[in-house]
Amino acid sequence: MNDLIVPNLHPVIVHFSVALLTTATVVLLIAMFKKQTGINDRLLIAGRTMFWIGFGALVLTVLAGLQAYYSVGHDAPSHRAMTDHRNWALAAMAISIVAAGLMWREDLNGTIMTVLVISTTMLLITAYKGGDLVYRYGLGVMSMPEITGDGHDHDHEGGGHDHGGDAPEDDCGTGKDTHNHEAGRDEPDHKLDEAQSAPALHKHADGSLHEHGPNVAPLIPENVAEALTLALKEQDKDTVKSLLAEDVLVLEGGHAQRSREEYMKGHMTSDMAYLKVIDFETISRLASVDGDLAWVTSTTRMKGNFRDQEIDEETKEFLIMRMRDGAWRITHIYWEN
Numbered sequence: 001m002n003d004l005i006v007p008n009l010h011p012v013i014v015h016f017s018v019a020l021l022t023t024a025t026v027v028l029l030i031a032m033f034k035k036q037t038g039i040n041d042r043l044l045i046a047g048r049t050m051f052w053i054g055f056g057a058l059v060l061t062v063l064a065g066l067q068a069y070y071s072v073g074h075d076a077p078s079h080r081a082m083t084d085h086r087n088w089a090l091a092a093m094a095i096s097i098v099a100a101g102l103m104w105r106e107d108l109n110g111t112i113m114t115v116l117v118i119s120t121t122m123l124l125i126t127a128y129k130g131g132d133l134v135y136r137y138g139l140g141v142m143s144m145p146e147i148t149g150d151g152h153d154h155d156h157e158g159g160g161h162d163h164g165g166d167a168p169e170d171d172c173g174t175g176k177d178t179h180n181h182e183a184g185r186d187e188p189d190h191k192l193d194e195a196q197s198a199p200a201l202h203k204h205a206d207g208s209l210h211e212h213g214p215n216v217a218p219l220i221p222e223n224v225a226e227a228l229t230l231a232l233k234e235q236d237k238d239t240v241k242s243l244l245a246e247d248v249l250v251l252e253g254g255h256a257q258r259s260r261e262e263y264m265k266g267h268m269t270s271d272m273a274y275l276k277v278i279d280f281e282t283i284s285r286l287a288s289v290d291g292d293l294a295w296v297t298s299t300t301r302m303k304g305n306f307r308d309q310e311i312d313e314e315t316k317e318f319l320i321m322r323m324r325d326g327a328w329r330i331t332h333i334y335w336e337n
Helices: 010-033 039-068 077-103 110-135 220-231 237-243 260-263 267-276
Strands: 168-172 178-180 198-201 208-214 243-251 253-258 278-290 291-304 309-324 325-335
Touching: 010 039, 010 110, 039 077, 039 110, 077 110, 168 237, 220 237, 220 267, 220 278, 220 291, 220 325, 237 243, 237 260, 243 267, 253 309, 260 267, 267 278, 278 309
Parallel strands: 243 325
Antiparallel strands: 168 178, 198 208, 243 253, 278 291, 291 309, 309 325
């Protein structure tokens, strides 16, 4: 039942407010210039009725929209578009309140119609920006389901895909775990610095990152920060889960996720989609350790093209970690552009 309306009632109610207020404006405009008394009276009754129903729907639309603004998962570019959409909606609502006050106190006149035309025009611009959020940024919609089980084959020019079935397996030294390394595969541009006293990260056959090597030690905080970014870029949900504490607090774009589960069901998908197509370079990274508490602050340059927008910006990241079960777990994340 919770999935009946995704993400909430906003996309349902908004159609009533836009349609009714726009139609009311047109009908009332016609009523002002219609000379026949009988027709004019009927148009006024119809126009006013649609206006008040539409105005009520508009109030509910704005309230539901604000709830969606603070709950729908999104990334940095879509957050700016969401904020622009919200600001237009609030401005349109303010002008509509003025129109409603005039309509309540006075008979239809030129002043009321001028205010009403302005508010309706702003409402239509707001609606356009809302549609842009859905069709350009994919906000508030459910993604296609992941394909599981046997599916149909895709023929690609130049041959098929090698999924590592025949790739050699490397023993990590434990005599138990083996790792599947695809022959000839390029390594990521942003490798962890193996010169630091931390083990290298390698991938399991299932795609998750794993530390191994002689005398395996927990990753140092700087490497944990780097591993989180890499895992998000490579869509590695298992590694993200292993790096985050269950009670992690994620602050991003004016929103907060208060647990690992909430983040992984919310903003994580948007963060992965963003980082997947963005090149990044760590400009600076500072870390400090005090017992079982550590913090890492990083500045990263982001460049690329995301959803038809050129990205060239610096991102600030602040992580707080605690040593739990012999490894650093991220308990607080703050991201800012």
